[in-house]
Amino acid sequence: AQTVTQSQPEMSVQEAETVTLSCTYDTSESDYYLFWYKQPPSRQMILVIRQEAYKQQNATENRFSVNFQKAAKSFSLKISDSQLGDAAMYFCAYRDSGGSNYKLTFGKGTLLTVNP
Amino acid sequence: NAGVTQTPKFQVLKTGQSMTLQCAQDMNHEYMSWYRQDPGMGLRLIHYSVGAGITDQGEVPNGYNVSRSTTEDFPLRLLSAAPSQTSVYFCASSYRLGGLPLHFGNGTRLTVT
Numbered sequence: 225a226q227t228v229t230q231s232q233p234e235m236s237v238q239e240a241e242t243v244t245l246s247c248t249y250d251t252s253e254s255d256y257y258l259f260w261y262k263q264p265p266s267r268q269m270i271l272v273i274r275q276e277a278y279k280q281q282n283a284t285e286n287r288f289s290v291n292f293q294k295a296a297k298s299f300s301l302k303i304s305d306s307q308l309g310d311a312a313m314y315f316c317a318y319r320d321s322g323g324s325n326y327k328l329t330f331g332k333g334t335l336l337t338v339n340p
Numbered sequence: 341n342a343g344v345t346q347t348p349k350f351q352v353l354k355t356g357q358s359m360t361l362q363c364a365q366d367m368n369h370e371y372m373s374w375y376r377q378d379p380g381m382g383l384r385l386i387h388y389s390v391g392a393g394i395t396d397q398g399e400v401p402n403g404y405n406v407s408r409s410t411t412e413d414f415p416l417r418l419l420s421a422a423p424s425q426t427s428v429y430f431c432a433s434s435y436r437l438g439g440l441p442l443h444f445g446n447g448t449r450l451t452v453t
Contacts, residue, residue, distance in 0.1 A: 228382075257439035269430060269444035276439060315382060325437050326390070327373070327398055330382035 226251045228318050230331035237306045238339050244291075245301045245334045247316030256320040258292070258299045259328070264312040272314070275299065303336075311338040342366050346431050346445035353421040353452045361416040361448050363431030371434045372414040373442070376400065376427040383430065389414055390437060421452045 227250045237243035249258070260272040275283045275292050282290050287304045303310055316331040347362045365372065373388035375398075385398030389408040403425060405417040414433075418425060428449050432442035 259441055267428065267447045267449075269432075269442075269447075271441045274439075274441055319439060321439065326371075326388050326396070327385040328375075328383070328432075328442060330384075332380055332382045 226253075226318055226320060226324065226329045228316055228329050228331040230314075230316055230334050232334045233332070234335045234337070236337040236339060237303070237310075239306055239308060241306055242302060242304045243306055243336065245303075245314050245316075245336065247299045247301070247331055249297050249299065249316075249318045249329075251297070251318065251320060253320045253322055255322070256318060258290075259317040259319070260288070260290070260299075260301045261315045261317060261330075262310075262312045263315065263333075264309075269315075273301065306338050308338050308340060311336055344431055344433055344443050344445040346429075346448050348448060349446065351448060351450050353418070353450065355421060355423060355452060357421050359418050359421065361418075361429055361431075361450075363414045363416065363445060364412050365414075365431075365433045365443070366412065367433065367435070367443065368411060369433035369443070370411070370436045372408065373398070373432050374404070374406065374414070374416045375430045375432060377430060377447075378427050386416065386429075418450075421450075423452045426450060426452045 256277045258275045262270045291300045313333045317328045344365045374386040375383040377383045387406040389395045431445040434440040
């Protein structure tokens with residue numbers, strides 16, 4: 225079964241600085257998808273970024289970028305120029321393209337605090 | 341577009357009571373699902389549906405029932421609430437299976453006393 229591990233339960237960053245959130249996953253599949261979701265105190269789940277495993281290029285969305293290391297099964301999220309609004313719980317998630325495609329497997333989350 | 345709409349936002353039940361959490365989407369998505377979020381556990385899949393009339397179990401289906409009579413609606417029924425079902429429940433949908441991201445509702449916080 226696929227598993228997703230976020231080893232940092234909590235992280236903090238100073239406003240305007242850069243922070244990296246870690247995520248590793250375990251799978252025997254070669255084709256899959258990875259996501260980072262943000263959950264602010266409002267409880268809403270917001271897609272931050274998506275990566276397709278067959279693509280070598282790391283995904284970027286404005287201040288958010290990933291470091292996807294397929295061989296190491298690592299998918300870290302980098303937030304540049306951190307803003308107060310980035311404070312949230314961040315979840316890494318995995319979805320394979322095969323028989324278990326019906327579900328997203330989530331990590332336990334990393335709570336990010338942004339200090340002014 | 342409203343996206344994925346969940347009702348109610350909050351609910352308190354007594355042990356043994358039943359209730360239905362409502363979920364509706366207006367994006368013509370084939371795939372719909374229910375997750376529960378517990379502290380320190382991330383989100384776990386309860387049930388899912390790949391189209392009207394088709395439902396299947398996820399990781400933690402016990403104590404829950406679903407049906408999908410229309411493309412738009414995917415209600416989650418708690419048959420006899422237990423304190424272990426205290427959680428935040430999310431409905432999520434996507435156009436189809438594959439690598440598309442899920443669109444989430446705003447969640448229902450359920451407390452069972």
